[in-house]
Amino acid sequence: MKFIHAADIHLDSPLTGLSAYPDAPVEMLRTATRRAFTNLCDEAIDQKVDFLLIAGDLYDGSWKDFNTGIFFCKQMGRLKKVNIPVYILYGNHDAENEMTKTLQLPDNVFTFEARKCTTHLIPHLKVALHGRSFKDAATTENLVTSYPTPTDGMYNIGVLHTALEGNSAHPNYAPCTVGELHAKGYDYWALGHVHEYSVISGAATIVFPGNLQGRHVKESGPRGAVLVTVDGHGDCVLERLIVDVIRWHTLIVDVSSCVVLADVVRTVGLQLEALVATSPAHIPSAVRISINGRTAVHGELFGLARQLRTEILALAAATDPDSLWIEKVQINTSDLDHNENLSLRGDAVADLQTILDQAENDPEFVDALKADLMALITKAPIELQTSVSYFKEIRAGDVSRILAEVRPALVAYLAKAE
Structure with a gap:
């Protein structure tokens, strides 16, 4: 099977720091995060993935423009036409966003609850997805302790929005340790919140895909998501999908x-x-x-x-x-x-x-x-x-x-x- 793991999309988040260049094209900068997300959906369709997984911060804080939500639904409609389901875990920015509470999502989009850990099963792929969304933006409890034991006979994926062991560049939300993730017994941990791409190997494969589009100079270099290919033995191969537009x-x-x-x-x-x-x-x-x-x-x-x-x-x-x-x-x-x-x-x-x-x-x-x-x-x-x-x-x-x-x-x- 193949799936895409993305996180920290921050739809319609502004790009900052280009005021020094008066001739920079305003429209290109304003729509950068949308165009990066469109590229991501293009990749999902071209790669014929089995599902798309978003590990938090789809939206950007208290942004209230419902055109952002309509744009997202339009992209989900494209994926629905080719039978690609989407699983979304809400992170700290989503928790304070009105659209996560009121927007009606297409029926190919599934979310993880905030009150407790949710498990989504995909029987024909033998996949179990375990995740818990943020209820409050400043979630400082260790959410991993509420995740269930692995589902027998399934490829178990844990979805979590976390600073992990206190990443200094990001607020210390849902802190946990690498050891705790490995000890859970899952095959793959799909993380979000940290905007830099990183992979931690061990009993489980632990991945931060980074954000889709750099928004300022501290988020430099290529940005995108991760294509994960899993063979019949449960071994996975990772490939970065670079989708940024600036x-x-x-x-x-x-x-x-x-x-x-x-x-x-x-x-x-x-x-x-x-x-x-x-x-x-x-x-x-x-x-x-x-x-x-x-x-x-x-x-x-x-x-x-x-x-x-x-x-x-x-x-x-x-x-x-x-x-x-x-x-x-x-x-x-x-x-x-x-x-x-x-x-x-x-x-x-x-x-x-x-x-x-x-x-x-x-x-x-x-x-x-x-x-x-x-x-x-x-x-x-x-x-x-x-x-x-x-x-x-x-x-x-x-x-x-x-x-x-x-x-x-x-x-x-x-x-x-x-």
Whole structure:
């Protein structure tokens, strides 16, 4: 038999972080999760699977647009026409969604109860599906203890939405251990909630398929579901089904060897070209660029961060205007150690270096700087309040980072300008 195990679909969840690219196609971004789910149903039909299994978070929180539910029912209707049943377990996002309580589902769709564990039998396949949906979004009890013993003569699949052993990237809902899952005696555990693909082998095969579509830069790389093929001996083979329609990337660019801003732009351009060359042509890329390294151009970057960002946006538009978008440009460089060379100069730049070195340990200067900066940020326009990373620290009375970063950048910039 064959079945598809999917989870964390988050239908109509918005993709975030592309506001930096004003020309990004809004409609393509808005419908990404729908198109990924349509691709999943296409795969189910093409693969002629025996059933589709969704291990939680079909919907996205308290989203109340019933067009989302209508879209889902339409896709279920496609599967009904080819006799593919669908089994849905509700996760933490589904528990707070109105559609899970009021939407009438097609008769090829079966759900797992929340009050107790439900077992769905598929006699002709000799399959038993055991699962318990979330009643409340913040379900922190161990649900595994309520799952029954394996059904004799059946291929037993446990369906569970869980953080497992406290996955740090996700709320610790329905926590349990890998040992508890293996001890249950099931053949396969179809998990959801953790958005990264992972497989744990042992007495049972334990799988997180990951989410169908990355929604922000922290969900980068290929996304999809898992096709599970089980032979007559109960042994299974896993195959990832990649169905995402927009892919997130983090591009780390080392500019250690760069001397001027133009070198940085050329280096970024080469890496963008390489990314486009190695990415599937039909999947657009949303990219966060991190400029890293100890470099002679550090001072220039500090003074020209906005110009660099503009030039990178122009590069992306020239490289692939239809499917390459820049989510953010981050500058994480540091200066080369020129302190000794500067001290030998005996000029105003060397004097400035000495003054700035001493400033960090001068309480009177630091207090005066805090007062001046607070006066500045209270008058700053709203767009700066959210875009300048230093502001939050300054409000908290911490100017250590701005001193540490401005000092070498300012000295390097003035030395270069001279």
